Amino acid sequence: MAATLPPPRLLPSGDSAITVEFSRNIDDAANGRVLALDRAMADTPVEGVTETVPTYRSLLVHYDPVRISFEALGEHILALAQLPIPEATKTRRWRIPVVYGGEHGVDLEDVAKTLKTTPDDIVARHVAGDYRVAMIGFTPGWSYLSGLAASMQMPRRQNPRLLTPAGTVSIGGVQTGVQCLAGPSGWHLLGQTAVRTYQLHRDPTFLLEPGDAITFVPVDTKTFAEQDRAAAAGEIVAELMPS
Amino acid sequence: MSKLVITSIGPASSVQDGGRPGSQRYGLVPSGAMDRLALAAANTLVGNEPFAAAVEIGPFGAAFTARGGAVRIALSGASRNADIAGRPVAVDTSATLADGETMTLGFARSGSFSYLAFEGGIAGEPDFGSLSVNARAGLGSPYPRPLQSGDELQTKPASGAPERRIELPATAEASIRVVWGPQDDEFADDAKQLFIDSEWKISATSDRMGYRLEGPVIKHLHGHNIVSDGTVNGSLQVPGNGQPIVLMPDRGTSGGYPKIATVISADFGRFAQTPAGRAFRFKAVSMAEAQAAARQFADLLRSLPDRLRPIESFDLNIDALQDANVAGYAVSAVDAATWQVASPADVSGPD
Numbered sequence: 001m002a003a004t005l006p007p008p009r010l011l012p013s014g015d016s017a018i019t020v021e022f023s024r025n026i027d028d029a030a031n032g033r034v035l036a037l038d039r040a041m042a043d044t045p046v047e048g049v050t051e052t053v054p055t056y057r058s059l060l061v062h063y064d065p066v067r068i069s070f071e072a073l074g075e076h077i078l079a080l081a082q083l084p085i086p087e088a089t090k091t092r093r094w095r096i097p098v099v100y101g102g103e104h105g106v107d108l109e110d111v112a113k114t115l116k117t118t119p120d121d122i123v124a125r126h127v128a129g130d131y132r133v134a135m136i137g138f139t140p141g142w143s144y145l146s147g148l149a150a151s152m153q154m155p156r157r158q159n160p161r162l163l164t165p166a167g168t169v170s171i172g173g174v175q176t177g178v179q180c181l182a183g184p185s186g187w188h189l190l191g192q193t194a195v196r197t198y199q200l201h202r203d204p205t206f207l208l209e210p211g212d213a214i215t216f217v218p219v220d221t222k223t224f225a226e227q228d229r230a231a232a233a234g235e236i237v238a239e240l241m242p243s
Numbered sequence: 244m245s246k247l248v249i250t251s252i253g254p255a256s257s258v259q260d261g262g263r264p265g266s267q268r269y270g271l272v273p274s275g276a277m278d279r280l281a282l283a284a285a286n287t288l289v290g291n292e293p294f295a296a297a298v299e300i301g302p303f304g305a306a307f308t309a310r311g312g313a314v315r316i317a318l319s320g321a322s323r324n325a326d327i328a329g330r331p332v333a334v335d336t337s338a339t340l341a342d343g344e345t346m347t348l349g350f351a352r353s354g355s356f357s358y359l360a361f362e363g364g365i366a367g368e369p370d371f372g373s374l375s376v377n378a379r380a381g382l383g384s385p386y387p388r389p390l391q392s393g394d395e396l397q398t399k400p401a402s403g404a405p406e407r408r409i410e411l412p413a414t415a416e417a418s419i420r421v422v423w424g425p426q427d428d429e430f431a432d433d434a435k436q437l438f439i440d441s442e443w444k445i446s447a448t449s450d451r452m453g454y455r456l457e458g459p460v461i462k463h464l465h466g467h468n469i470v471s472d473g474t475v476n477g478s479l480q481v482p483g484n485g486q487p488i489v490l491m492p493d494r495g496t497s498g499g500y501p502k503i504a505t506v507i508s509a510d511f512g513r514f515a516q517t518p519a520g521r522a523f524r525f526k527a528v529s530m531a532e533a534q535a536a537a538r539q540f541a542d543l544l545r546s547l548p549d550r551l552r553p554i555e556s557f558d559l560n561i562d563a564l565q566d567a568n569v570a571g572y573a574v575s576a577v578d579a580a581t582w583q584v585a586s587p588a589d590v591s592g593p594d
Binding site: 011012013016019025050065139141181 | 265269270380425469471472473474476496506507
């Protein structure tokens, strides 16, 4: 079985980083291999590797070319990438509270119209999903989740918004996501969470890790406001499920 | 403590150091100086660690006044007029402001960014080991935002050490070297050839996130959307309009446009210093050449302390006069109205 794993492609990202590409597409199996290689690189540190960045389909390995060459690092990575993927380590599962619709999710009504259903049904479908943190990127704490139901998938907005609120929970293409900071986005905004996936001077600064499992829980605006105050004070309002 | 009070400063000026690598897996970009060699040269001149925090000053003028004691500084990077209370200060030298004296910097003439290092460094509270400003993430100290008039930067009183200059090698290479990839297979050979054969200019709507290039349209083979993957400083991504954007130290950590090539690390600072509107070319090199250049660049950084020289007044005056004589003929093509703090590069993501 292990012998059938195809080798990833080693793509140069300049002279100080290698993109280890497992797939060109969004693919849970490829993401599993990305996260497995990421763990393997962390478990057996290589002199000269400075940082690894998992994404849906690739692992970006930053290195110092003074300490290790592209060829030597590439060989090491290929060897690690062909090892059988270890049994899934214990997955952390988070419950993330979301207030859906209204001012917190300004696109909920439009999404329901586009998908020819009701806002309540969209919320029910989104809450029913079992999601994984496939990657964190773009801005601090922006968590891209895999596992969005096929019935919820729709193209991104024609005109990206210049500013979307901190804590926005949105859908875009085959993905759903939780953004931490206010910023531009072309995704459809369904709701808002008080959870800060990134918060300076809190322990941990970054709440979620790639590979974590996520479930969304609907809350009302009053609960959101209370949670938002608590979160602002440094409390972690996401619930870590007992495993 | 002594301090420098900012009496005036243009946009695109911020405190920067070696940056905060290590958290890109959480979406936190390292930031840090656009031109690491210039940062290291300025710090070396005043006896600091090479990547200590300094003021990165954009293409426009600035003025600083010493308060509470004398402040010893060094200026490196873009060439521009500089004086302390009327005494000319050359680029790549140290100098001291007496208490109450003002240092005035003109517009950048060649290059875009200058580095003003303070002997003893800038006092601040590091986050993730860095004082570098990343306004979006609320990071940076003493101010988590670009610098403004009235800001105060605390430092140690000047030691009275003799002033020095630093001898940096002249740049032999005119073009900006790149290695192909990671997604050059998203482009036909003739598109890659067009990229190499063409002159490019940096748009004035560029910033620390990305430099937008103006030149021929680089067409994609399979459209402009790829599944997001990781980015590096110098990633040359090509969005739908075919006009590449080179990702800079405040980039998003991931991006969903194909990246045709990557600026090599040894040339990144020189690229960052290229003024908006000036024509330049890219040159594709092998990985072996890029990594040899990276080793040479590391050797150059290590050699900086050996490149310090005493300042003789003769040298200083000639340099200053030469600087003064060319003033005004080649003011940077960017202007304050268009050099944006948040560029359109900002609005594309998330992918």
